[in-house]
Amino acid sequence: MATEPPGERAEATRFTSPANEPVCSLCGGTGWRRAGDADSVWYRRCECVKARIIAARLQTIPALFRGATFESYLARNQKQEQAATLMKSRPEGSWYLTGPYGSGKTHLLYAQYHEMAVAGRTRCHVRTTRELVEELKKMEMGSGTVSPVMAAARECTPYHLFWDDMDKIKPTDFKTEVLFELVDTLYRQKHGLTATANHSLQDLVRHERMHPAIVRRLDDMCRVIQI
Numbered sequence: 001m002a003t004e005p006p007g008e009r010a011e012a013t014r015f016t017s018p019a020n021e022p023v024c025s026l027c028g029g030t031g032w033r034r035a036g037d038a039d040s041v042w043y044r045r046c047e048c049v050k051a052r053i054i055a056a057r058l059q060t061i062p063a064l065f066r067g068a069t070f071e072s073y074l075a076r077n078q079k080q081e082q083a084a085t086l087m088k089s090r091p092e093g094s095w096y097l098t099g100p101y102g103s104g105k106t107h108l109l110y111a112q113y114h115e116m117a118v119a120g121r122t123r124c125h126v127r128t129t130r131e132l133v134e135e136l137k138k139m140e141m142g143s144g145t146v147s148p149v150m151a152a153a154r155e156c157t158p159y160h161l162f163w164d165d166m167d168k169i170k171p172t173d174f175k176t177e178v179l180f181e182l183v184d185t186l187y188r189q190k191h192g193l194t195a196t197a198n199h200s201l202q203d204l205v206r207h208e209r210m211h212p213a214i215v216r217r218l219d220d221m222c223r224v225i226q227i
């Protein structure tokens with residue numbers, strides 16, 4: 001089974017109707033619609049293109065979380081209920097979701113990803129720490145691959161990174177360096193970041209030896225939600 005990280009296929013989405021799909025009746029499968037009047041004519045992207053991008057983004061959600069929305073989140077206490085309400089009220093907010101295993105942090109992360117994917121205004125990726133480090137490592141090794149996350153972070157186009165299991169990391173100098181560069185770039189470009197972790201921000205430094213400079217940036221960017 002393909003283990004492509006969420007967000008990848010969306011970026012490779014084609015603008016014309018794929019061969020296995022019925023041809024769009026609005027644009028005839030070209031992805032462009034004629035607009036204007038007798039004096040001037042121009043072309044605009046067909047609605048089917050946006051629909052295809054959204055479908056591809058939703059398709060990249062792992063099967064376990066495909067139904068994860070704010071509506072399907074079952075809050076078991078008031079804290080969890082407030083967390084879902086708060087996040088839903090600011091679908092483009094940056095959050096640091098912390099709480100014990102099984103409190104539904106990842107469900108909430110994918111619920112926000114889902115909202116953002118459907119809204120279609122912001123580019124987004126989901127990564128675990130392991131995936132992030134592997135991706136950044138490949139880039140740093142000079143293999144010619146560009147990390148899609150780092151590339152999006154460097155652009156000014158609105159971007160949101162969803163970082164699951166942030167504290168599942170055994171820090172090394174290398175990891176600290178590449179992760180700080182990423183978080184700092186997100187911060188400077190005013191991009192969004194939603195992260196989940198079992199530890200509080202303080203404990204990230206104390207128990208997980210996460211570099212304080214990274215944690216300071218997280219603290220600047222994200223509103224902490226304890227669930």
Ligand SMILES: [Zn+2]
Binds near residue numbers: 024025026029046049
């Ligand atoms: Zn169309």
